[in-house]
Structures are given as structure tokens and as C-alpha cells.
Amino acid sequence: MQPPASSASVARRTGRFITLEGPDGAGKTLQAQRLVEALEARGLHVRSTREPGGTALGERVRSILLSADGPPISPRADALLFNAARAQLVAEVIRPALEAGTIVVGARHADSTLAYQGYGAGVPLAELRALADVALGDLRPDRTILLDLPVEVGLGRKTADGVTRFEASFDVAFHQRVRDGFLALAAAEPERWVVIDAAAPADDVAAGVLEAALAIL
Numbered sequence: 001m002q003p004p005a006s007s008a009s010v011a012r013r014t015g016r017f018i019t020l021e022g023p024d025g026a027g028k029t030l031q032a033q034r035l036v037e038a039l040e041a042r043g044l045h046v047r048s049t050r051e052p053g054g055t056a057l058g059e060r061v062r063s064i065l066l067s068a069d070g071p072p073i074s075p076r077a078d079a080l081l082f083n084a085a086r087a088q089l090v091a092e093v094i095r096p097a098l099e100a101g102t103i104v105v106g107a108r109h110a111d112s113t114l115a116y117q118g119y120g121a122g123v124p125l126a127e128l129r130a131l132a133d134v135a136l137g138d139l140r141p142d143r144t145i146l147l148d149l150p151v152e153v154g155l156g157r158k159t160a161d162g163v164t165r166f167e168a169s170f171d172v173a174f175h176q177r178v179r180d181g182f183l184a185l186a187a188a189e190p191e192r193w194v195v196i197d198a199a200a201p202a203d204d205v206a207a208g209v210l211e212a213a214l215a216i217l
């Protein structure tokens with residue numbers, strides 16, 4: 001029989017995968033950073049990732065996907081490229097970290113493909129789910145936090161030099177479908193998702209995000 005473990009060693013052995021999702025301009029990057037800091041301040045071991053990106057291959061794919069002056073990319077090609085970057089991130093970073101008992105905080109993950117390429121651009125969700133199975137195997141987030149806010153508020157927060165292809169070439173109706181898509185995904189799986197009003201002051205959002213994360217740790 002194993003000796004009883006201290007709570008610190010239990011935390012080290014139990015990896016958890018927490019993802020932050022939401023429309024453009026919802027503040028995922030800032031809130032992911034704040035969540036990592038808050039968890040580390042509690043003595044937990046945390047690794048953060050961003051998508052697309054987070055590996056040498058993924059960052060190259062990111063520059064193809066997001067540059068506003070690159071070649072046209074069809075929604076299915078988008079879905080394949082986001083999943084290619086994701087497969088590498090899962091193999092190289094996320095799985096090994098979870099196996100080592102680390103908490104992984106991901107700024108965007110597979111639900112972004114369902115929302116943007118699925119609800120936004122019209123690729124059937126069943127096809128996207130099949131692609132995700134290839135990229136992810138059985139990996140699923142333990143908790144997904146949706147930073148939700150009105151489309152005009154999110155797009156209005158972006159500065160001109162931070163504009164990606166998605167903000168530059170897709171209209172407000174596209175972004176509205178993305179937001180509605182995220183809300184539909186959250187409603188369909190309420191045990192995994194927590195929806196937070198991202199139009200609230202950043203400190204309130206951070207407190208909500210931390211509470212949603214701690215609830216599964």
C-alpha cells in the first residue's frame with residue numbers, strides 16, 4: 001500500500017488541463033497570465049500554452065494562419081492547419097506536462113476551431129470533431145472557461161497593429177456566429193464550461209476565472 005501523500009505531492013501527481021476560450025478581444029491572454037500567477041502563488045506547478053503556437057512548428061504555422069497579408073486560406077485548410085499546430089503542441093508540451101502532474105493553462109484550444117471554422121465559417125462540426133480526434137487522441141480539457149462579451153466590445157478593444165487575418169477579413173456577422181457558437185458549446189456541456197462576463201472589470205474577471213479553475217483542482 002502507498003503511504004498517505006501530502007496535499008503537495010497529490011497536486012504534483014494530478015495534472016489538469018484548463019482552457020480559456022472566447023471571441024477576439026475578450027482578454028484571454030491577460031487572464032491566462034493572471035490565472036497562472038494566482039495558481040503559482042498557491043504553490044502549484046503550472047505551464048501556460050497559446051494556440052495557435054507554443055512550439056517551434058506551431059509558431060511557424062501561426063505566422064501563416066494569422067498574417068493579414070498572406071495567401072487566401074479556405075476554412076477547411078484553416079481547420080487542418082490549426083489542428084496541425086495543435087497536434088504538435090499536444091505531443092510536445094501538453095501531454096508530457098499533464099503526465100508530470102502539471103496544471104496546463106491553455107489560451108485557446110480545440111473549441112476555438114469549432115467556434116471559428118465551424119459556427120463562423122460553416123465547416124460541419126462532425127468533420128471538425130473527427131479532425132480533433134486525430135490531433136488530440138483522447139485528450140479533453142478538464143475545465144473550459146468562456147470569456148464572453150459582445151462582439152463590438154471585443155473588436156473595439158483590438159489595436160490596429162494587433163489585428164489578425166480573422167479580425168481584418170471577417171465581418172461582424174462572422175464574429176457574432178463565433179460568439180453564439182461558443183455559448184452553444186458551453187450550454188451543451190455545462191459540467192466542463194464556466195461562462196464569465198468578460199466585459200466586467202479585469203479584476204472581477206480574474207476572480208471568476210480563478211474560482212472556476214480552483215473548483216476542479
Ligand code: TYD
Pocket residue numbers: 023024025026028029051052066082107108109110112113114116117164166167
Ligand atoms: P490571437 O492573436 O492569438 O488572438 P487571441 O489573443 O484573441 O487569441 O489570434 C488567434 C486568432 O485565430 C483568433 O482570431 C481566433 C483564430 N483561431 C481560429 O480561427 N481557430 C482556432 O482553432 C484557433 C486556435 C484560433
